[in-house]
Amino acid sequence: MGDRTFQILTLAAGLLVLVILVLIAASTTDQSTSWFAHEGISGIFSKTWDLRTNQFGALSFIFGTALTAVIAVILSVPVSLGIALLLTEVVPRRFARPLVYVVDLLAVVPSVVWGLWGFLVFAPWLQTTVYASIGSFFKGVPVLGNLFGPPVGGAVSGVSFMTAGIILAFMITPIITSLSREVIATVPTMDREGAYALGATRLEMIRGVVLPHSQGGLVGAVLLGLGRAMGETIAVALVIGSSVTITSHLFAPGYNMPAVIANQFGEAFGLQKAGLMGIAVLLFVLTIIINVAARGIVARAARRGRGA
Amino acid sequence: MEEPEQTVTNLPRPASAYQQPRVPVDRPPSETIFEARNVSIYYGAFKAVTDVTLPIYENEITAFIGSSGSGKTTVLRSFNRMNDLIPGARLDGEMYYRGQSLYDGDVSPTAVRRRIGMVFQKPNPFPKSIYDNVAYGPRINGERNKGKLDEVVERSLRRAALWDEVKNRLKTSGLSLSGGQAQRLCIARTIAVEPDVVLMDEPASALDPIATGKIEDLMHELKSQYTIIIVTHNMQQATRVSDRTAFFSVLTDGDGDTRTGVLVEHGPTEQIFQDPRDSRTQAYVTGRMG
Amino acid sequence: MAADTAQQAKADLREPTGWRRTKNRIATVLMVVSFVLVIVPLGFVIVTVIAKGASIISWQFLTSDIPPSVLPANFGGLGPAVLGTILITSLATVVAVPLGILGAIYLNEYGGRGLLGRFIGFMADVMTGVPSIVMGLFIFSIWVIHFGYSGLAGALALGCLMLPVVIRSTHEMLRLVPNSLREGAYALGASKARVTVTVVLPAALGGIVSGALLAVARAAGETAPLLFTILTVTAPNPNVFSGPNTALPLQIFSNASQPYTGAQARGWGAALTLIAITFILMIAARIVTARFGRYSR
Numbered sequence: 001m002g003d004r005t006f007q008i009l010t011l012a013a014g015l016l017v018l019v020i021l022v023l024i025a026a027s028t029t030d031q032s033t034s035w036f037a038h039e040g041i042s043g044i045f046s047k048t049w050d051l052r053t054n055q056f057g058a059l060s061f062i063f064g065t066a067l068t069a070v071i072a073v074i075l076s077v078p079v080s081l082g083i084a085l086l087l088t089e090v091v092p093r094r095f096a097r098p099l100v101y102v103v104d105l106l107a108v109v110p111s112v113v114w115g116l117w118g119f120l121v122f123a124p125w126l127q128t129t130v131y132a133s134i135g136s137f138f139k140g141v142p143v144l145g146n147l148f149g150p151p152v153g154g155a156v157s158g159v160s161f162m163t164a165g166i167i168l169a170f171m172i173t174p175i176i177t178s179l180s181r182e183v184i185a186t187v188p189t190m191d192r193e194g195a196y197a198l199g200a201t202r203l204e205m206i207r208g209v210v211l212p213h214s215q216g217g218l219v220g221a222v223l224l225g226l227g228r229a230m231g232e233t234i235a236v237a238l239v240i241g242s243s244v245t246i247t248s249h250l251f252a253p254g255y256n257m258p259a260v261i262a263n264q265f266g267e268a269f270g271l272q273k274a275g276l277m278g279i280a281v282l283l284f285v286l287t288i289i290i291n292v293a294a295r296g297i298v299a300r301a302a303r304r305g306r307g308a
Numbered sequence: 309m310e311e312p313e314q315t316v317t318n319l320p321r322p323a324s325a326y327q328q329p330r331v332p333v334d335r336p337p338s339e340t341i342f343e344a345r346n347v348s349i350y351y352g353a354f355k356a357v358t359d360v361t362l363p364i365y366e367n368e369i370t371a372f373i374g375s376s377g378s379g380k381t382t383v384l385r386s387f388n389r390m391n392d393l394i395p396g397a398r399l400d401g402e403m404y405y406r407g408q409s410l411y412d413g414d415v416s417p418t419a420v421r422r423r424i425g426m427v428f429q430k431p432n433p434f435p436k437s438i439y440d441n442v443a444y445g446p447r448i449n450g451e452r453n454k455g456k457l458d459e460v461v462e463r464s465l466r467r468a469a470l471w472d473e474v475k476n477r478l479k480t481s482g483l484s485l486s487g488g489q490a491q492r493l494c495i496a497r498t499i500a501v502e503p504d505v506v507l508m509d510e511p512a513s514a515l516d517p518i519a520t521g522k523i524e525d526l527m528h529e530l531k532s533q534y535t536i537i538i539v540t541h542n543m544q545q546a547t548r549v550s551d552r553t554a555f556f557s558v559l560t561d562g563d564g565d566t567r568t569g570v571l572v573e574h575g576p577t578e579q580i581f582q583d584p585r586d587s588r589t590q591a592y593v594t595g596r597m598g
Numbered sequence: 599m600a601a602d603t604a605q606q607a608k609a610d611l612r613e614p615t616g617w618r619r620t621k622n623r624i625a626t627v628l629m630v631v632s633f634v635l636v637i638v639p640l641g642f643v644i645v646t647v648i649a650k651g652a653s654i655i656s657w658q659f660l661t662s663d664i665p666p667s668v669l670p671a672n673f674g675g676l677g678p679a680v681l682g683t684i685l686i687t688s689l690a691t692v693v694a695v696p697l698g699i700l701g702a703i704y705l706n707e708y709g710g711r712g713l714l715g716r717f718i719g720f721m722a723d724v725m726t727g728v729p730s731i732v733m734g735l736f737i738f739s740i741w742v743i744h745f746g747y748s749g750l751a752g753a754l755a756l757g758c759l760m761l762p763v764v765i766r767s768t769h770e771m772l773r774l775v776p777n778s779l780r781e782g783a784y785a786l787g788a789s790k791a792r793v794t795v796t797v798v799l800p801a802a803l804g805g806i807v808s809g810a811l812l813a814v815a816r817a818a819g820e821t822a823p824l825l826f827t828i829l830t831v832t833a834p835n836p837n838v839f840s841g842p843n844t845a846l847p848l849q850i851f852s853n854a855s856q857p858y859t860g861a862q863a864r865g866w867g868a869a870l871t872l873i874a875i876t877f878i879l880m881i882a883a884r885i886v887t888a889r890f891g892r893y894s895r
Contacts, residue, residue: 006791007708013700014709014718017725017765020758024732027739082632090629099633101884106640108876110819112847113869116854117643120862170639201622224727231729233822234847238854258731258822265735265826280735284728291727295720393784395711422787432778435801435892445786448796483892494782501786 024284032278038271044278049244049260056275058282063246064161064256065283068236069229071165071250076173076229077222083173084180085206100181106174115238118167123158123239126166131156131251151252159241162250164259167239168229176225183217183298184210216301223294227287233258257283339366341505341535342387343404349382352396356382357569359401362554364505369527369536371546371577374556374592379569380539383556384507387537388424389417406504422449425498429510431490433482433497438465438474441482441493445501460500468496469526488519495526499534506530508538512545524549543593546577553580555589644873651870654863660871664832664849667856671863678834679868682845683875685838686749686828687818690756695810698764699799705765706772707794719769725762733758734823747829749838752845755823760813767809771802774893804890808883815879819872821847846872 035056036044046057083103087096135156138148150156187210195205211218241253242263257279265276342364349357357379364370364387372380382391389410391397403410410420434441442461451457461478465471470492474485482493491511498506508527512520527536527549540546546553554574560567573586584590654671665674701722709715737755745751775798783793799806829842830852846868853865 003789003791006794010700010704010708013697014704014715014722016697017701017718017722017762020761021721021725021728023740024728024736027736028732031735031739079632079635082629083636086629086633090626103633103636104880106636108815108873108880109640109643110821110847110872110876112819112821112850112854113643113647113873116850116865116869117646119854121642121646170636173636201618203622203625204618206625227727231727231732233729233731234851238851258729261731261735262822262825277735277739280732284732287727287729287732288724291724294727295723299720388785390781390785393781418787418789420787421785426785428778428781428785430778432776432782434779434782434797444783444796448786448788448792497782497786 021288025281028277028281028284032274032281035271035274035278039275047246049275051272054271056272058257058275058279060244060246061255061257061260061279062282064240064254064259065230065286067161067250067254068164068168068240068256069226071162072168072172072229073222073226075166075169076176076225079169080173080176080221080225081180081218083177084184085210087177088181088184089202089206089210100178103174103177106170111171111232111234112238114167114171115235118163118235118239119159122167123163125158126163127156127158131158131160131162135251146248147250149249151247151249154252156251157241157253159239159253160251161240161254164236164240164254164256165250167235168232171232171235172225172228175228176221179221179224180214180218183214183221186217187213216304217298220294220298220301223290223297227290227294230290231258231283231287233262237262340364341366341406343402344383344386345402345404347383347386347399347401347403349379349386349391350396350398350400351394355566355568358559360571362571362574364535364537365552366535367531367533368551369531369538369549370552370554371550372537372539372554372556373541373543373546374569374572375558377567377569378556378558380556381509382569383571384509384537384539385426387505387507388426389420390426392417422501423503424505424507425501425503426507426509427491427494427498427511430514431487431494433485433490433493435481435483437479438482438485438493439478442496442500445497449501464496464500465493467499467530468492469522469529470496486519488515488522491515491519491523492526495523495530499530503534505535505537508536510539510541513541520545543581547581550577553577555580555584555586555592557588557592647866647869647873650863651866651868654867655870659864659867663834664844665860667853667858667861669858670860671867673860674864676846676849676864676868676871678832679844679846679849680871681834681836682749682828682843683818683847683872685836686752686824686843686845687756687814689750689753689838690760690817691810691814693753694757694760694813695764698761698810698813699768699806701761701765702768702772703794703799705769707790707798722762722765726766728759729822730755730759730820731822731825734826737823738826742827746840747827747842748840749828749835749843750840751827752824752843753838755827756817756820759820759823760817763813763816764810767812768802768806771805771809771893772798774805775801776893801893804886804892808887808891811879811883811886815876815883818875818879819847821851824848825851 039046039056043055043057045059045062046055047059048055048057049060050056087099091099134148135150138145139150141149191209191213192205195209200208236256237259240255240259242255242259243253244255244260245252247254261276261280265273268276340363344360344362347357347360348355360383372384374380385391386399386403387405387410391399399411405420405424409415434444436444439461442464443457446457446460451460462471465474470489473489482490485493491514495511512523515523524545527538530536538550552574555572556569557572558567559570572588573580573584580589581593584593659675660680661677662675664676664678704710705715705719710719733755737751737758741751741754779797779801780793783797788796824845824847828845828848830844830848831842832844835841835843850865850868850872853861853868856862
């Protein structure tokens, strides 16, 4: 095989990435034009998703995606950062390796198994123990009751926004942890030693040297985790409760973008199907934006010497 | 060229198993293998080497000496178009190999490198078996016959004075050899393709004195069949092995900002070391500078 | 006075007092707690899956046909799903890994530094974040609508998920191969293609295979891309190029919401099988890196 042919072959493989991305955008948009046309801008962002009246607004799902992803990030980031710091600053080198394997083991559990366990074991347990007690504690309390109290006219539910958020947190932790570890590892030992030499405690060294140095990369890692949380489908589909609603109650069943597609696309037709495709387009655009932003921030930070 | 009686080439050499006296070799009148004319080499905007004019003669060992940054390696690598691999590298002037211009548009660099081989400063054996390392060159030249390959491998390893040490473990990894052995493996690999010329970029600088001695002995033996150009930091080495020497130096302009390499002078080794024409050469070889 | 300074000197050598030390201790405790917070649910999941799934695993389970959901656990098995997972994941691997390696070769050996090359590299990284359900709907739009459901469609969707992952990990491995190897091969008169294929790739092979194994492990566990490309049927379909099919993750998904204990038990069994497959692949990846990853450390 000629040199030139090989070079062209490799270029073609590289271009395939761009081609696929363009095709994804094009084909899903094409399949959903009837929905965009029918609903218009106001319709797309309306709350109503009703087969009977043939109205398909995506707002509830966008809300659900945002809520569950935010819960996941709030829960996961401190934990991931803590583990990353533990493994890079506290634990001696020799023990860090096997512990890293253990954290990576989290990634061995496929999404659907998280969903299975979440639905059959975790959610029921949460409902009867944790949610029930928190719910009754906050029932009637002015502001917090709207968050943690039982939803109006119903009870706390194991399958809910909160459970989905918790499961998502479990799933994105290995990613954020491993990326954070990579970023923190680029902090020069010289700078660390400089802080210690001034008599700083480990916490002070971390706050004074490691965090400022790696802030760009850490932000990027969190954004990537956020993107992952938004796109995760199956686990959420099983534990979110499949209820089209917008509510502040975290323990209420709800829905989000990937979950509604997974659950309804199979039997959908016509406008509903186009609507689900349209939701996929929105999801695609959203995750691309977040990923581009994340990678861009990491790249900028690396150039300025402040992380990764 | 007659054997000189009392010269700097009689300096003591490191002990080696292949100690041989230097005897004059009967050879045909020197043919010019390479001719560089007003060669300047640029890396992007940076002019690494300025205006080099230099002949290289057949079946001789030519040494390039000079301080760091004087362009010796750059010029060496231009002989087999290895500088092409560096983005932004460019050569002005003319470079002839056996009368043919090396940098013509229709000259293929890979064809050039099949005839002009190179041994590097740090030994770089492939992560393959010793056998596969040496057989790599003949294989890419199309040789498939196992018998012929066996023959080439043995012949090259013998010529590189490595055969006896590895003949029982040809299938072991090339990376398992010591520094000196690995370098001899790289030499065997280079001569397995039967090149015309062998370029050596400080081939012994990463090796201990005993291994160095073996490499130098090797050069003497290879000289009868190949033309060798060697870049070296070690002046004693240059006097021990080379027939001709070219001395390079760094030229700085008034404010010391732009530095470029220049060829100061070249000639028979004894003359360069005993009776140099240029004062810079004199300063370098007597150790006053560089 | 001397006694005072001596006292003072002694005090300065003790640990930072009071609040500083306490804060440091609290921080360390929090870090350990984070680790535990992550290990505990992981432990629970794995223990639960093993506890509920181990009893149903048997050769019969892995090979028998899928029974109606209502039947109890000791009837039938998930053979078609096992077959489907193996066939479809293998097909996806065959498609994605060579293309991924070629793409990575382009990025590292040829065009990586130019504008196009850097853009492709950036977008390949971005592509790893595309949600798996979007990939599934993408293949549905351009393939299934025209050619129907098939294992091949599912393999294409999985392949699209694997491609950027393989490109990224292979790219990293190629970067680690020292340049001196390439120079040695060039100096022997090898062309760029030959240098890449005969010297660089073999040198990076351990790391490349390891990265590919991890990509396969991830693909084997994916459900969403398969939902609307292979559908979910219960009959075995060894022909991966035509007709709907099934796979382990899909069976878990459909069994999870069934009220019948038999179906749920089969779901746990499938979960255990899936985790075992993923785990084996990840261990294999580590072994390959350890034994063959000369330049990947």
